[in-house]
Amino acid sequence: MTEHKNVVVAVRCRPLNAREEKRGVQRLVTMHGQQAQLIQPGEGTGKRGERRQRTYTFDYAYPPVSDSGEAGQQNVFNDIGQAVLGHALSGYHCCVFAYGQTGSGKSYTMMGNSSSSSDAGLIPRISKGLFACIEEEEEREEGVSYHVEVSYLEIYNERVRDLLNPISASSSINSNGNNNNMGLRVREHPSLGPYVEDLTKAAVSTHSEMLTHMVQGNRARTVAATQMNAASSRSHAVFTAIVTRRKQTEAQVTERVSRISLVDLAGSERAGATMATGARLREGARINQSLAALGKVISALADQERRPPAPSSSSQASSVPFVPYRDSVLTWLLKDSLGGNSRTFMIATVSPLDYGETLSTLRYASRARHIVNVATVNEDATAKLVRQLREEINELQRQLHKRTAPSATTSNNANGGGVGSGGDLEDQLAADEKLIAELNQSWEEKLQRTQALQQAQEQALAAMGISVDTDGQGQGVGLHAPRDIPHLVNLSEDPLMSECLVYNLKPGTTVVGDDDSADIRLGGGVAQNHCVFEYDGELIVRPIANSPVMVNGRSITGPKRLRSGYRIVIGAYVFRLNHPLQAREDLLRAEQFGGISSGGSTSRSTTPSDSRPEDWQCYDRAQQQQLALEECDGGHVVRQLQF
């Protein structure tokens, strides 16, 4: 079955944040039905003095839902997530990509707010819906069974990183914070299309397992970005679920394979606006290169659809505009999703304040609505592919054999034509053999490999000083801080990256540096041996060779005693110290002394002073409880994701 369908485009505006509300700024975007209206700020008035307004029509337009994130997220799932599930379970490839400037809500739409289950985004909701549908169909229909595999990759500076594989995702970052990894190779197969060679595909059997991989992938992304002192918004992230449905009857076995690709693109802002220089500028140029390539692909495809049909088949070929998929890794990998075999959805996220960026996003999105995809149900594609690969492998082996045979070598070199070089043939043969080996792997083998990879990832993170504790219940996933050991929690402006890494400070000494021998390895701006934490009842931090370290906003030059809640800046990294034992003692003391003043500042962001008990006077009793609970909760969870 084949269907011609336009890309479905939704636009979503984020609400004003608390800071913007306080400033009393004017919203420039309003939504009515399927329309988004953008008001030109300042003196942008028309002939009759009215404010200039531009209107764009989309398939869906989501206004900001400031008082209830849940309603907004549910609406997006009802319209887009449910459609994706329906198509994927019918055997169509699907793709959703979020496009918009940094901070406009792409990650919020795709992942959700990790600290709150009610704010879960499209990926967790699609995962939950997928396994609910699978369970229901397996129970209802005899002979039907499903297998789901997931992959998660990141495209950063035109290189592909495997977020489910510890070697390529994190441990290959060298001591200068540069990523040694040349990235995974993007190849193309005539039937398979563009694909990433050696990309990990993890076998998952439940919603919770699928989420674990999403969270682990996000963590790998954060580790890599933290090590390079970058922001996750500078890379494109592609989370893919491959859904295989088998139906076994007495007569035959049929198989349908569909792919659900969920793409969180890098921030789309123009380079000039960010005032970047040096490496950041080059990085920005690469991001712009891929987003510009995406823009060109969208424009070429949209033009193609708007063109009147060619009168004859001979002139048709010349009138088809060239689509520059190969201009970037991103467009090359999304080739199927843009104008190819996929049901595709674009969510354009906009900020209510930024006229220029919002205008450019709305224009981009309206162009995308003209793209027509030709989606086909992918029935028995695996069997066909295996047959094709076998034939290819036989042919390649035959050609290689001809090349290596003494008589043939001379004749091939002499005429030089027809066949690729020996190296090319071997390379192609190796790629085909990898593909066929993967296709022939049993489900049990895939499950075993997934387990081994997960363990390797945890070991790699542990080697970098990062806590990889899990709740052991298989219930929800998240980062868990140890109950008794003091630890550093990373803080970042980027909500996706903040408070999701935990570095333990063990009894004795913990050295922080950018050298492999350091207990905690950090990247940019950190010296080889930067500072040392000494924990022997008391916890102190000591800079090494005058390396810059700040505690609660003050530079230190010698040893400094630390207390729970202190902010510590090491090079370009900001951490909060959690010291569960100390926090518990403080809580007990607070309870013993009972009537602690509730006067004074109630701000949670008050910098703790050197003497914690006095500092505690700043908080009322409920806030003290809350603080202490966050630091040494019975479940000792720093942050937990439960969807």
Ligand SMILES: Nc1ncnc2c1ncn2[C@@H]1O[C@H](COP(=O)(O)OP(=O)(O)OP(=O)(O)O)[C@@H](O)[C@H]1O
């Ligand atoms: N629709 C929304 N409702 C409520 N809060 C939102 C919404 N959209 C975004 N936010 C909030 O706005 C902030 C920025 O959103 P988010 O991090 O998703 O932006 P982004 O476009 O992914 O940025 P980046 O390119 O840096 O990854 C977050 O704190 C998020 O929780």
